[in-house]
Amino acid sequence: MKTKMSKGMLMTALICGTIVPALFGGASAYAAEKDEVDEALSSFELNPMVITATRTEKRDVDVPASTEVLTHQQIVNSGATNAFDALRAVNGIDVNNYFPGGAPMTTMTSDINIRGFGKGTLIMVNGNPINLNNKFVFDAIPTESIERIEIIKGGGSIQYGSEAMGGVVNIITKKKGSNYVTVGAGNYGQRKASVGVGNDKFHVNYDFKRWGRIEDLSISARPVVEHKVNKKSGNHSGTYDYNLIKNDKRSLDVGYNITDKLTIGYNHFESYVDYRSDWADKQDMRNLRNTYTKEDLIQLNYTDDYFKGHIWYNQNNISYGGYDNYKTSSVVLGPVGRTQKKAKEFGIDLQKDFKFGEKSLLTVGTDYRHQKYDDVLAKGEAGEGEKSRNIYSAFVQLDQKFSKKDSIILGGRGTWTGGAFNGQNYHNFSGSFQYLHKFDENKSLFAKAAQSFIMPSFGEMYPVGLLGGSPNPDLKPAKGTHYELGYKAVNGKYTWKATLFHMKVKDNISADTVKGVDGTVIDYKYTNEDFKNTGFEMGVEAKASKHLDWNLAFTIHNPQYKKESPDNKKIGWQKKFGRYQITGGIHYHIGKFRTSFTGSYVGGRWMSPSTSDSYRTKPYFLTSLTAGYAPTKNHEINLIIDNVLDRRDNISNTMSSNGAYFTTGTNFLLSYTYKF
Numbered sequence: 001m002k003t004k005m006s007k008g009m010l011m012t013a014l015i016c017g018t019i020v021p022a023l024f025g026g027a028s029a030y031a032a033e034k035d036e037v038d039e040a041l042s043s044f045e046l047n048p049m050v051i052t053a054t055r056t057e058k059r060d061v062d063v064p065a066s067t068e069v070l071t072h073q074q075i076v077n078s079g080a081t082n083a084f085d086a087l088r089a090v091n092g093i094d095v096n097n098y099f100p101g102g103a104p105m106t107t108m109t110s111d112i113n114i115r116g117f118g119k120g121t122l123i124m125v126n127g128n129p130i131n132l133n134n135k136f137v138f139d140a141i142p143t144e145s146i147e148r149i150e151i152i153k154g155g156g157s158i159q160y161g162s163e164a165m166g167g168v169v170n171i172i173t174k175k176k177g178s179n180y181v182t183v184g185a186g187n188y189g190q191r192k193a194s195v196g197v198g199n200d201k202f203h204v205n206y207d208f209k210r211w212g213r214i215e216d217l218s219i220s221a222r223p224v225v226e227h228k229v230n231k232k233s234g235n236h237s238g239t240y241d242y243n244l245i246k247n248d249k250r251s252l253d254v255g256y257n258i259t260d261k262l263t264i265g266y267n268h269f270e271s272y273v274d275y276r277s278d279w280a281d282k283q284d285m286r287n288l289r290n291t292y293t294k295e296d297l298i299q300l301n302y303t304d305d306y307f308k309g310h311i312w313y314n315q316n317n318i319s320y321g322g323y324d325n326y327k328t329s330s331v332v333l334g335p336v337g338r339t340q341k342k343a344k345e346f347g348i349d350l351q352k353d354f355k356f357g358e359k360s361l362l363t364v365g366t367d368y369r370h371q372k373y374d375d376v377l378a379k380g381e382a383g384e385g386e387k388s389r390n391i392y393s394a395f396v397q398l399d400q401k402f403s404k405k406d407s408i409i410l411g412g413r414g415t416w417t418g419g420a421f422n423g424q425n426y427h428n429f430s431g432s433f434q435y436l437h438k439f440d441e442n443k444s445l446f447a448k449a450a451q452s453f454i455m456p457s458f459g460e461m462y463p464v465g466l467l468g469g470s471p472n473p474d475l476k477p478a479k480g481t482h483y484e485l486g487y488k489a490v491n492g493k494y495t496w497k498a499t500l501f502h503m504k505v506k507d508n509i510s511a512d513t514v515k516g517v518d519g520t521v522i523d524y525k526y527t528n529e530d531f532k533n534t535g536f537e538m539g540v541e542a543k544a545s546k547h548l549d550w551n552l553a554f555t556i557h558n559p560q561y562k563k564e565s566p567d568n569k570k571i572g573w574q575k576k577f578g579r580y581q582i583t584g585g586i587h588y589h590i591g592k593f594r595t596s597f598t599g600s601y602v603g604g605r606w607m608s609p610s611t612s613d614s615y616r617t618k619p620y621f622l623t624s625l626t627a628g629y630a631p632t633k634n635h636e637i638n639l640i641i642d643n644v645l646d647r648r649d650n651i652s653n654t655m656s657s658n659g660a661y662f663t664t665g666t667n668f669l670l671s672y673t674y675k676f
Contacts, residue, residue, distance in 0.1 A: 045069065047059050047060050047061055047442070048069045048071075051170075052124075052150040052159075052170040053152045053159075054397070055397070056361065060488065061442055061489070062436065062438075064448055064486075065152055065153075065486075066152070066153040066501070066537070067151065068090055068091070069151070070086055070149040072147055072174075075146060076143060077598070078624060079624030081101065081640070082101055082140060082209070083138045083139070083143075083146060084110060084138060085101060085139075089600040089622065089624075090151060091537055091539050094577050095651060097651040097661060098110060098661055099217065099247055100188075100244070100664045100667075101139055101249070103139060103273050103291075104137075104273065105289075105291060106289070106339075107339075109135050109136065109318075112169065115535065115557060116576065116578075117165065117166035117533065118653075119508075120166030120480075121163075121166045121167055122163045122167075124170045125171050125173065126265070126299060126310075127308075128299045128312040128349075129160070129163070130297060132314060132315070132316045133341070133373055133457045133458060134454075135316070137293045138295075140207075140249040140295075142207035144182070145253045146171060146173060149169060149170065149171050151167065151170075152168040153166075153167045153501075154167060154448065154503065155432075155482040156452070157413065158431070158450060159395070159411070159413075161367065162455045162477075165505065173253060173255070173267075174203070175203075175257055175263060176198070176199070176257075177197060177202060179675060179676045180675045181673070182195070183671065185670060186640075186669035188214050189211060190667065191208075192207075192208065192209050192669060192671055193207075201256065205252070206251070206253075207249075208249070216241050216243065217243060217662055218241055218660060218661040219241045219280060220239050220241070220280075220657070221656075221657035222657070224281055225281075227279040227280075238279055239281065240277050241280050243277075244273070244275050245274035245275055246273075248271070249270070250269075250271075251267070253265070262300075264299070264301075266298050267296070268297075272290070275290070275291075276289070287323060289322035290321065291318070292318075292320070293316065295317075296314070298313045299312045300312070307351065311348050312346070312347050313344075313345070313346050314344070314347075315344040317341070317342050318341045319341070320338070320339055321338030339375065341375050342375075342376070343372065343373050344371070344373075345369055345370065347370075348368050349367040351363060351364070358401070359400065360401070361400075364397075365396075369390070370391075371388060371391065372386060372387070373386070373387050375459075387462070389418070389420035389425070390420075392418065393413055393415040393416075397409060397411040398410045398411075404438065405438045408436070409434040410432070411432040411433075412429065413429070415453075415455075424461070424473060426477050431450075432448070432449065433448070434446065434450075435448075443490075443491075444489075445486070446487075449482070451479070451481055452481075453479050453480065454509065455477050456475035456476070460526040463526065471525070472526055478507050480531075483502045483503070484499055484501045485499070494541070495540065495541045495542075496538075496540050497540075498536070498538040499538075501537070501557075502534045503533050503534075505532070507529070508528065508529055508530060509528060510529050510561070511526055512526070512610050529563065531559070535557025537555040537556075538553065538554060539551065540553070547588060551583075551585050552582075554583070555581045558575070558579060560575055563613065574606075576608035576653065577606065577653055578602035578604050578619070579605075581601065581602045582600075582601045585598035592629060592631060593630075594626075594628045594629075597623070597624070599624075601621045601622075602619055602621075605619055607653060607654065607656070608653060609656035609657075617658075622651075625640075625644050626641070627639045635672075635673070635675075637671070638671045638672075639671075640669045640671075641668045643666050648663065649663045
């Protein structure tokens with residue numbers, strides 16, 4: 001059945017990629033199509049404007065940092081249905097996934113790892129941070145709401161403070177509304193429904209996406225170990241797997257443009273996951289769980305030529321619970337209680353630019369954040385209680401031109417906390433230096449040296465949950481240094497980028513296991529460990545013709561972390577993530593038809609479990625094929641085929657004992673959109 005489904009999917013792809021153009025894409029049929037239609041369907045902007053990297057608007061070739069910009073059309077062509085999926089095929093990004101589309105399991109949200117560094121990516125929506133307690137919920141942000149995504153690799157703490165050690169992802173949503181209705185369906189119980197209404201001043205978008213039942217999405221160990229019960233301790237052991245029962249995602253996006261400079265918006269994202277675990281040898285139920293994540297963001301944004309301001313209120317709620325069933329001969333369910341973790345943040349970010357002549361631009365700013373964290377229940381017991389702290393920071397940045405060809409950017413940020421729970425306050429100062437040399441208007445060489453940091457979160461210092469967790473209030477902030485040497489060029493129809501980079505992090509915050517006297521894992525806690533990585537990345541984007549775009553990129557690097565023994569003695573550097581990555585895509589569009597194929601291959605992979613040393617694992621290859629046909633301006637049909645090669649790849653990076661979280665088999669989503 002699996003083989004038939006796979007062949008069916010591939011046949012659909014061939015039909016969409018060859019027969020449809022033949023039927024609808026003849027030269028005579030589209031000879032009168034306007035050039036702007038083809039341009040609108042083009043994936044890439046060869047030299048886009050970038051704001052996130054320096055907090056000021058610059059052409060990409062003028063930015064002394066490693067950057068990527070995903071346009072809305074590029075995201076659509078990649079087959080992504082949400083913001084998390086859109087990042088899977090970006091060069092230098094490695095994903096850590098549990099369920100399809102980035103859905104979470106308990107409090108384990110899917111991760112975006114930039115250049116092999118986990119837990120250090122700052123996610124923003126329109127310049128407003130959504131990281132709370134070092135976690136983010138953005139797999140429910142639908143593609144329909146996204147205008148573009150700006151990605152900054154390497155430390156971004158000077159511009160945006162803590163949590164931007166690995167890089168920054170800024171999801172910029174559409175300001176203007178459009179009127180549409182979309183319905184879709186696919187295999188594995190997929191369902192989709194979206195509606196949008198609005199105009200140039202106001203918009204409301206609602207999106208619903210469902211995944212149905214998917215079997216054997218993970219396995220805890222290979223080869224399979226028989227399920228056993230220790231009669232003395234009552235502990236259970238053996239190999240188990242996870243099966244998705246249902247995942248529903250909902251998103252609401254409301255925005256109003258008060259003026260051309262002042263906007264207000266509200267975003268609501270939620271994901272509900274039902275799943276079960278079975279003992280792999282007998283398929284008896286191990287447990288039945290559900291995870292509910294919800295995030296709300298209210299934002300007020302002001303932008304003019306020399307002043308920018310953001311005010312936001314952000315809250316997320318991650319809760320999970322369910323039932324245990326350790327009986328091998330009957331289905332007897334026992335409730336295990338519910339864990340609920342709430343995080344809130346109110347923030348203000350202000351920035352003022354001062355221009356001195358044509359060569360000097362001084363940017364100064366400040367921000368304030370008030371954070372709250374509360375864990376409610378774990379196994380029916382009270383949590384640690386509410387904790388809060390205030391975070392203050394001030395930053396300055398000087399952009400100085402010495403000539404038409406040479407310029408530097410000097411930056412610094414001071415950050416300190418106050419009123420923190422139990423007096424656990426921190427302070428930090430980080431600086432940066434960036435140099436840009438312009439060979440001509442469209443070619444540049446840049447060098448960058450920057451510091452970064454991450455403050456411990458309350459959830460890391462005081463973990464709770466179904467697995468418990470040992471508190472470690474003495475966690476140190478992680479501090480990093482980053483170096484880059486890069487080249488950018490826009491040459492006719494091509495954009496070339498190449499970057500040599502090195503990063504080193506001291507006291508990176510990571511989960512570690514606590515073992516009993518018999519060597520078995522009895523708990524976990526967060527500790528500090530060091531990290532380093534050196535690598536090279538290169539990519540090209542091309543508008544080969546009026547109808548054909550393509551891109552190709554690769555990264556070679558060596559991410560490592562310094563593992564500690566139980567008695568806190570260093571035992572050496574361990575490898576993690578992949579050693580190399582190749583990403584690429586090809587996009588063809590003519591008149592009313594478009595089709596794309598994208599892929600991301602990560603090889604030389606190493607699993608880095610907290611319970612043992614790193615070990616090798618197989619590569620993963622993520623692929624997607626899309627096709628779209630718009631017979632009129634009001635009607636559009638779209639097809640997304642994911643995992644075209646029907647690979648069963650392990651997309652986890654931290655499982656022990658050869659365990660794995662697997663990609664979903666070849667799956668498709670066929671949708672129809674009516675625009676009015």
